[in-house]
Amino acid sequence: MKGSNRHLTLLDVGAGSGSMSVGFAQLIGPEGHVTAVDVNPDVIQRAKAIAEVQGVTNILFQTSDAYKLPFRGGSFDIVHCHQVLIHTENQWEILQEMLRVAKPGGVVAARESDFETQVIWPPLPGLLKYHDFSLKLVTASGGCESAGRQLLSWALRAGVTRGQITTIFSAWTYTEPEDRKVWGERPIFSICLSWIVAEYVCLCLAAGMIDMLRGSNNDAGITEADMDEMRDAWVEWVDRDNAVLAMLHGEIIIRK
């Protein structure tokens, strides 16, 4: 797509940390432009700071609701979301909005985890607890633990035909020794460290995550001892030669 158009415009819905939005801006190049939106103004402030630190200027950050995008129809060549629909309800309404603001001939692209397929090995008790906890974290505020496999159904419900859609699954994994270390340093790992860290991390991650975490904590009755057990298990996991972490992700491209 870039080959024939140096002035690509991309909308990133649910920008979260902003790392992906900034990556898109760098990829698209100085003649293209990225607009990154998130419903949480704090998240947008942090994402903006990341772009400034990296000297990326072809990007605009804006607080807005994915269900009511503040853009005219047919505004963007590419409309993208990543791990957004998994945390929402009536996901097809967001896809309809994304389709509305895409240009005719443009694409809507989404990638969502299928948390039910999360694989963690070895099966240390603290990791099994984390697996259950992470599923509850997704569902506690109305998210969907099997978003990856339902992405295609949501796209069809948004009103497009099967012929407009290309869909695949990809394998997300942190299994090689250097990847295990990266995972150990990721925010999601820090969720286990303490509730204070968790709240900070979730502020950085995506809107509503703190409420999800709190809701999950209340619903599941997860204690400080549980949190310690999960943290210790992840610390052990990082150093285990046979450690494995993987999950299926659903991916979809819709041609408008």
Add this chain to the structure above:
Amino acid sequence: MKGSNRHLTLLDVGAGSGSMSVGFAQLIGPEGHVTAVDVNPDVIQRAKAIAEVQGVTNILFQTSDAYKLPFRGGSFDIVHCHQVLIHTENQWEILQEMLRVAKPGGVVAARESDFETQVIWPPLPGLLKYHDFSLKLVTASGGCESAGRQLLSWALRAGVTRGQITTIFSAWTYTEPEDRKVWGERPIFSICLSWIVAEYVCLCLAAGMIDMLRGSNNDAGITEADMDEMRDAWVEWVDRDNAVLAMLHGEIIIRK
């Protein structure tokens, strides 16, 4: 590897239908050579016939036990198995045998399903039944429903170091319309058609599969009505625009 050696030798352990072994022989080229073994002599006869039909001559088929390979140590550049360890016990003993017959500097490669991550959508009752049945099919004769995630552990238990191993996960999927049709015509799909077909298909698939199927049938109390329900559900699935089928596979390469 082929770039520097036109005379590559490859051993395919658990050749099954032989389609992959024949593919390797074509890939390696006329100056290389493939040896394909399977414990079931009927399977070997069928695989041999496939090679003959395709005019592939740089391949030798041989009945043999994966736990006691009839080859000297250091005989092959590449020793490979695909969906074999998942159907066995003490999987590391097979990997030890594979390592023994690999040349120093050669590689042992394996790919195994992680059946617990099997994703089928939409969740028609007949497909949910099939999901449970297929897990039982794997475990009924001592196979492992989470082979994909345990592959790395088995390799370490076979005596190699983590530094010798590269491992990834891949996403196996039949979701695009043309892929759904291919899946509908695959032997595994036919398992649902009738026990007669199932037994024929399993003869073609791999040693011991019939016993697994029979064992699973007996253990699970699956009736002809269940089989009909699963068959009807798969027929419906092939024609559903929102149909999805995916699974994580574990992959490993060990450098000797």
